[in-house]
Amino acid sequence: MARDENRGGGRRNQRDEAPEFADRLVAINRVSKTVKGGKRFGFAALVVVGDQKGRVGFGKGKAKEVPEAIRKATESAKRAMIRVPLREGRTLHHDMEGRHGAGKIVMRSAPQGTGIIAGGPMRAVFEMLGIQDVVAKSNGSQNPYNMIRATMNGLTKESSPRMVAQRRGKKVADIMASADAPKIKGEQAPVAQEG
DSSP states (O other): OHHHHHOOOOOOHHHGGGGGSEEEEEEEEEEEEEEEEEEEEEEEEEEEEOOSEEEEEEEEEEESHHHHHHHHHHHHHHOOEEEEBBBBBTBBBSSHHHHETTTEEEEOOOOTOEEEOOOHHHHHHHHHHHHOEEEEEEEEOOHHHHHHHHHHHHTTTOOOHHHHHHHHOOHHHHHHHHHHHHHHHHHHHHHHHHH
């Protein structure tokens, strides 16, 4: 009996952890298969899942009923989550582009108070990721699957100063100082030439 109680307790704890993820249904598609007796309808769902603290994933699921398709898509999304470093927990560290097929996405970090300026499927990804300020533009494909894949492709390229410093074997302060230095030199040089 004690073993069964422990197992049940373990399952209960797993259920308690699940609500930390928020999910957003992006698209639902009715698909039909023509058979001898007529048509059989099924549903395909596209879902984005995230913890709103820097982790996000997307998944798709197909089933005969809508709720089952959504459940499958949600499970698939949880298995394929990526972690994205955020600046001050609200925006991206730098501007970047993402591509998938004909889908092209441009994402830019934004000052505080800007909000999420992005269309449809991209907005869902940013909200689930926990980004509060970002400006994004989609060029090319308007297919939600390709737009989300292009967005995820761009987000995987995101790197924080800490990651760059680690890759170069330097300290974060050195990286930040060298990033600021060219701007100061560039601003002073024209002033010297004009005077």
